[in-house]
Amino acid sequence: MVQADGTGLVSRAGVALLREMTINTGLGTGWSETLLDTYDGIPTHLPGRVLALAHLATLRDQDKLPEDVRVLLRKAAVLGDEFDLDLLAAMDDDHGPEPDYDAVLERAETGLATGILDDGTTEGTLRFTHALMHEAVYAEISTPRRTLWHRKAAATLERLQPHNVQALARHHLQAPSARTATSAIRYTRMAADQATARFAYHEAVRLRTAALTVADRFGGTLRDRLTIVGELLQAHAFLSDKPAMRALRAESLAPLAELADPALTAQVVISLDPGNPVLAERRVAPEQAVHLRRVVDLLAQNLSRLTDEDSELRALLLTKLAIELYGHPDDRERDRGRAAAAQAEAIAQRIDLSAGTRAEVLIAAHTQAYATPGGLARRTRLAAELVALAQEHELVVSERLGLLWQLYAAEQRGDLTGAEHALSNLDSQVRRLPHPASAARVQWHRAMLLDLANAPDEDVTKAYQAGAQALEAAGVQRADLLLMTVRWCRAYRTGRAAELLPDYADRYPAWPASPQLFAPTLALAGDLDRAREILPAALPAFPDATYELDIALVGLTAIRTDDKHIAEMAYQALLPSADEILGPGACVLVPARQVLAELADYLDAR
Structure with a gap:
């Protein structure tokens, strides 16, 4: 040829x-x-x-080639579109236990001469001249023979190239068996680790899923299966795939309770949004309340199995409990989350913890520093500590989260220079260490900074739309839902929020058309009776990153519906945040002082 x-x-x-x-x-x-x-x-x-x-x-x-050349090409096709000649020779043992390198080279040269093969990209390798060529040769191999040769390839690789885990995983997964299932799972997990290290998150999910499939097919132990589930949850977390994470977490709770292993529980129970806990899961997905309660109960049960002595495992479980209770509107549960975070911090002060666990302690403390006087200053300090710790120990995910927190804090302070600096730092990290959701958040916050700077309306609108679409593409949240809150805040600043009533009426009570936003929309549209009816449902406010925004909206509604009691509550709750901007990173509303002034005028008049 x-x-x-x-x-x-x-x-x-x-x-x-x-x-x-x-x-x-x-x-x-x-x-x-x-x-x-x-x-x-x-x-x-x-x-x-x-x-x-x-x-x-x-x-x-x-068909025009000698049969021994055709057989060699088929074995080469099993190895891949590019293959190592030493591996091919070791697989070609039809003529005896020792490879006949001369015979293999002679047949390979025939493949080169006909144009089916070409030189590979590295010395000692050859490749098929095109993917179609490789597919055509591979398709000609019968299924039983293909399975046999994949198993032979895996065995040969284990002997000659035991560190080539990507190839080992591929061959084992192409031909798993009860005898090789343990090796298949081991190499596939190792290949997934490598994929994660090079930011190939979709590939990591594929490999983790394949490992779980092999374990299920060939009867792996429950403990082994849950270990793989924990790794798969982490892989989905990198892609912000909450639906997949919810399903995996839900199916793992019963077997985790059965095993009653605190260390395994700490490994498997991963936050649904470890890369950016801003809006509480209870806010955006209230249907998950029962599941979240089950997770909290499981963590509490595992903590009760430990002694009261300080330990890394106890600190880690406490951080997970605090994070799962993040944004709980019930005062008792909120206090429980804060107590768990405080206990974890105390342990970190008394004993040495690994860098990873110390990062989790800081994350837990940050989630509990909302809806509390002095919260912004504390969050700013925790963010700086997390970034420093993460950079020292090369904790990529924790560094990214800390940089994002620094950006939120600067936006909430109305510090445009600080926010630009924080955004530049985050953008630089994401460019070095790619992460789709964080790259999308960079776009979103570019829009928010334009909004804070009072840029031209058209520029702000286009920037928000691009950022929302990027967040949706990254699996973070639907673009239309993200933009609903942004449109409301911008419309309020121009006196046009009432025009959005039809959109919010269609979606109420689901987020973001929750009572906190729907009640003031009704009030501004003149439907005061219904606004009064809905207003109590806006309380208590979720103590998450938009707590102050919710309180401001409740206060503004109370003014218009003449509810002095709620207006007084809103004023007192908002007073510690007087120097902040309301909204970031959901939107940009107005300075808190503006709402406080309206509330003060109303209360004075009463």
């Missing part, structure tokens, strides 16, 4: 055959001539039938 000029794909004989076949199928010669004219392979826009004909041309040319 002689290569076509400029293509390196199909021989002239193969194209001649393809030309003949296209004429016979009524496609004409145009498509086959394209093969000769196209640089570096068949164009991706060619019809599927023509691609199939290219496969047939490859197979017809193979």
Whole structure:
């Protein structure tokens, strides 16, 4: 098979055959001539039938080769589109226990001469000249023989290249068995670790899922299965895939309770939003309340199994309990979360903890520093501590989270210079260490900074739309829901929030058209009776990152519905945040002082 000029794909004989076949199928010669004219392979826009004909041309040319060459090419196809000659020789043991390198090279050279093979990208390797060529040869192998050769490839790799875990995982997964299941799971988990290290998060999810499938198929232990589930949860967390995380967490709670293993529980119970706990899960997904209660109960049960002595495991479980209770509107549960975070901090002061656990202690403390006097100053300090710790110990996820916190804090202070600096730092980290959700958040906060700076309306609108679409593409949240809150805050500043009533009426009471926003919309639209009816449902406010925004909205509604009691409560609750901007990072409303002034005027008049 002689290569076509400029293509390196199909021989002239193969194209001649393809030309003949296209004429016979009524496609004409145009498509086959394209093969000769196209640089570096068949164009991706060619019809599927023509691609199939290219496969047939490859197979017809193979028919002209000696059988031993065809067998060698099939074994090479099992190894991949690019393969190591030493591995191929070791697999080719049909002629005796010792590889006949000369015979392998002679047959490989035949593949080179015919144009089916080409030099590989590294010394000692060859490759198929095109992916279609590899697929055509691989497809010719019977399923039983393919399985046998994948197992042989895995065994050969374990002997010659035991550190090539990507290839080992691939071959084991192509041909798993009860005998090799343990090895398949081990190498697949190792390959997933490598994928995560190079930020190939989708690949890590695929590999973790495959490992779980092998464990289920061949009867892995419950403990082993839960270990893999914990790793898969972490992989989904990198992609902000909350639906997948919710499903995995839900199915793991009963077996975790059965095993009653605090260390395994700490490994598997991962926050649904470890990369950015801002809006509480209870706010955006109230249907998850029962599940969250089960998680809290499980963590509490495991803590009760430990002694009262300080330990890393106790500190870690306490941090997880605090994080799961983040944003709970019930005062008792909120106090419980704060107590758990405080206990974890106390342990960290008394004993040495690993850097990873110390980071979790800071994260837990940060989640409990909302809806409390002096909270912003405390969150600013915790963010700086987390960034310093993470940079010292190369904790990529924790560093990213700390940088994001610093950005939120600067926005809430109305510090544009500080916010620009924090955003630049976050952007730099995301460019060095890619993370889709964080890259999308960079876009979102660029829009927020334009909003804070009172940039032209058209520029702000376009920036928010781009940021919301990026967040949706990254799996963080639907763009239309994110933009609802932004539109409301911007409309309020221009006196047009009442115009949004139809949109909010259609979605109420689901977030973001929750009582906190729907009640003031009704009041501004003049429907005071219904606003009065809904206002009590806005309390108590969720003690999460938008607590002050909620309190301000409740206060503004109370003014218009003449509810002095709620207005007084809102004034007192908002007073510690007098120097802050209300809204970031959900939106930009107004300075807290503006709302406090309205509340004070109303209360004085009463």
